[in-house]
Amino acid sequence: MTVQVTAGNVNQMLSELGYSVPSLVIDAILKKVNAISDCLVAHDYSEADQLLILIYSACLLAQMQGARKIASQSSPSGARSFKYDDEGFKSMYSLLRNLDIHGCTDCLGISRSNKPLFLVIGGHNE
Numbered sequence: 001m002t003v004q005v006t007a008g009n010v011n012q013m014l015s016e017l018g019y020s021v022p023s024l025v026i027d028a029i030l031k032k033v034n035a036i037s038d039c040l041v042a043h044d045y046s047e048a049d050q051l052l053i054l055i056y057s058a059c060l061l062a063q064m065q066g067a068r069k070i071a072s073q074s075s076p077s078g079a080r081s082f083k084y085d086d087e088g089f090k091s092m093y094s095l096l097r098n099l100d101i102h103g104c105t106d107c108l109g110i111s112r113s114n115k116p117l118f119l120v121i122g123g124h125n126e
Helices: 007-017 023-034 037-042 047-064 086-099
Strands: 068-072 081-083
Touching: 007 023, 007 068, 023 086, 037 047, 047 086
Parallel strands: none
Antiparallel strands: 068 081
């Protein structure tokens, strides 16, 4: 049976992990992630494994889009501080790789190098 992950599923997981992601981004990620459902069914993944693979994939893609983890909400002014969580990404990525033994998620472009790439092209100072 084909499993589809919903925005509610992904938002619940991201919320538990402390991430803040705009719903517009979640919607786009879900279209991409749910497209691999046929591959998961074709390789006879259990419904539980399908759900985990889809949720982990969506969360990892959200993190790659710059999702921020809430670090603190205890400021008297109500301000929040954020951080980026490389260790959490690596751990979830490892879980995904162990579950998806047939590589259905390979087409999603999830990689461990989730940090933004900055390219500096410089000249010289005179």
